[in-house]
Amino acid sequence: MYFERINSTICTLATAKGSTIGIVRISGKGALKIASKLTKKHQFEDRKICFAKLYDGENVIEQCIVLPFFSPHSFTGEDVVELQLHGAEGNAEQILGLVIKNGAVPALRGEFSFRAVLNSKMTLNQALAVNTLVTTQNPVAIELSRKAAFENKTVKTLETLIPSWDRSYTMLTAIVDFPDQIAGNLDFNEVSELIKSTKSALNRLKTNSESLKRLVSYTILLLGRPNVGKSSLFNTLVDRDRAIVSEIPGTTRDYISETYNVRGFQVRLIDSAGIRETENELECRGVDKSRKLVDTSDLVVLVFDSSQPLSDEDRALIRETSIKSRVFVKNKSDLEDKIGDSLSGFSDSVISLCCRTGEGLAELKSRIEEELAENLPDVNEAVFFSEWQSDISEKLISQLEELSLYLDSDQVEIFQFCVREILNGLKNLVGDFTDQDVFEKIFGGFCLGK
Ligand SMILES: Nc1nc2c(ncn2[C@@H]2O[C@H](COP(=O)(O)OP(=O)(O)O)[C@@H](O)[C@H]2O)c(=O)[nH]1
Numbered sequence: 001m002y003f004e005r006i007n008s009t010i011c012t013l014a015t016a017k018g019s020t021i022g023i024v025r026i027s028g029k030g031a032l033k034i035a036s037k038l039t040k041k042h043q044f045e046d047r048k049i050c051f052a053k054l055y056d057g058e059n060v061i062e063q064c065i066v067l068p069f070f071s072p073h074s075f076t077g078e079d080v081v082e083l084q085l086h087g088a089e090g091n092a093e094q095i096l097g098l099v100i101k102n103g104a105v106p107a108l109r110g111e112f113s114f115r116a117v118l119n120s121k122m123t124l125n126q127a128l129a130v131n132t133l134v135t136t137q138n139p140v141a142i143e144l145s146r147k148a149a150f151e152n153k154t155v156k157t158l159e160t161l162i163p164s165w166d167r168s169y170t171m172l173t174a175i176v177d178f179p180d181q182i183a184g185n186l187d188f189n190e191v192s193e194l195i196k197s198t199k200s201a202l203n204r205l206k207t208n209s210e211s212l213k214r215l216v217s218y219t220i221l222l223l224g225r226p227n228v229g230k231s232s233l234f235n236t237l238v239d240r241d242r243a244i245v246s247e248i249p250g251t252t253r254d255y256i257s258e259t260y261n262v263r264g265f266q267v268r269l270i271d272s273a274g275i276r277e278t279e280n281e282l283e284c285r286g287v288d289k290s291r292k293l294v295d296t297s298d299l300v301v302l303v304f305d306s307s308q309p310l311s312d313e314d315r316a317l318i319r320e321t322s323i324k325s326r327v328f329v330k331n332k333s334d335l336e337d338k339i340g341d342s343l344s345g346f347s348d349s350v351i352s353l354c355c356r357t358g359e360g361l362a363e364l365k366s367r368i369e370e371e372l373a374e375n376l377p378d379v380n381e382a383v384f385f386s387e388w389q390s391d392i393s394e395k396l397i398s399q400l401e402e403l404s405l406y407l408d409s410d411q412v413e414i415f416q417f418c419v420r421e422i423l424n425g426l427k428n429l430v431g432d433f434t435d436q437d438v439f440e441k442i443f444g445g446f447c448l449g450k
C-alpha cells in the first residue's frame, strides 16, 4: 500500500481536535501546486513562512501561515507545505477537504515517516523513536526515544560493527571462490573477538529494550481469595472508590483496571476476581480470567485475610503464582490475628496491612516502588522500538553462537554462509532493507499524521 502510493501527494490534519491551531500537512510532488491554488500565490520560498489568505474559488475562507519546504529540505524529503489554521475543528477539516479536492489523498498511518525513511531522511529506528516520542507519557521512554531519534544512537551502536563483518565476508568469499589464488587466511582470532563484541552489543540492546517494554506496560495484579480486601486496597491505591467493596464474597467477578502513578511512572493496577473453586458459571469465568492475568502481569500482590487461618485456597494461589515477582500482604490487621506466621515459609517479608486505617500502606507502596525499580532501562544505552528488531536481534544472537561452533573447523562454506546471514541481519537492524511487508507492518502501527 505505502509503496503503491509513493507518487501521490498525501495530506492530514496533524493536530488533535480541540487545539487552537490546526496544522494541515501536505507532502509530495503536488504540495506546492495545491498551496498555490489555495493561496493564489505563484511563488514560495524554501522554508520561508508567509502569511496568506486561502480561497475557495473567489471566497476568502482563511487567513493563515503557510510554511513551504522544498525537497529535500523537509521531514519527508519531498516538497512539503504546512498550513497553520484557526483551530483544528470544522474550519481545519473543511480546508483539509479542499486540499483533497485539489488532488491530495488522506495520508495513511505513519505515511509521512515511511516516506522520510524511504528518502533517507531518517533511519527506521529513528522513525520508530519519533513515533514513541509523540505517543508516550513515560519519562524514561521519552529520554530513550530522544536519544534514538535525534542522535541515532541505536543505529550508531551497531553500525560500527558492520565494516569488520563485511571484511570477513569478503575474505571468506575469496577463499571459497578462488582457493588457489588466496595466500592468506581469515584471522579467526579477529572473528572470535568480533563475535564477542557483536553479541555483547546485541545483548545489551535486547536487555534494555525488554526493560523499556516492561516499564511502559508495567502491570500490577491484586490477587487473593474473595473477601480478603483486594477491592478495598485497589481503591486506596488508586485513591478513589472505583471497585465495589462488599462483604459478599465473589462480588468482583471480572476485573477492573486503573492507571496510577508509581515514582512518576504510569502503571496499570488490576483488581481481579480472585482464584477459587466455584460452581457459579459467571464467577467461574472471572476466575479463569484471573489465571490469565497472572501470566501477563509484572508483579502480583498476593492479599490474605489475617483474621482467618491460611486456607487451601490461599496455598493454591501461592503455588499458582510461584514463578512471578510477588509481594505478600496480610490485610485486616485491625482484627484478631489468626493467620500467624504461616506465610513466613513462603516469603521473608510479609507486609501487615489494614485498609481501614491505612497502617502498612506506606510499606506496601515502597515495596511496589522497589519492584518497579528493578531492571529499569539504562537511559545511556540504546534500545529498539519494535518487535521486529527484537526478533532479528534474537536470531542474530543464536547465529553468532552457531558461528562460534565453526570457529575451529575447516568448513569454510558453512562459515561463510553464517557470516553472510549475520551481516544481513545487522544491516537489517540498521535499516538497510527493502522488505515491503515489514514496512507495511511497522508503519501501520504508527499514529495518524506522523
Ligand atoms: N476489618 C477490616 N475489614 C476490611 C479491611 N479491608 C477490607 N475489609 C472488609 O472486607 C470486606 C471485603 O472487602 P473487599 O475489598 O470487597 O474484598 P475483595 O473481595 O477481596 O475485593 C469488606 O466488607 C471490607 O469492608 C480491613 O483492613 N479491616
Ligand SMILES: [Mg+2]
Binding pocket: 230, 231, 232, 243, 244, 245, 251, 252, 271, 272
Ligand atoms: Mg473485590
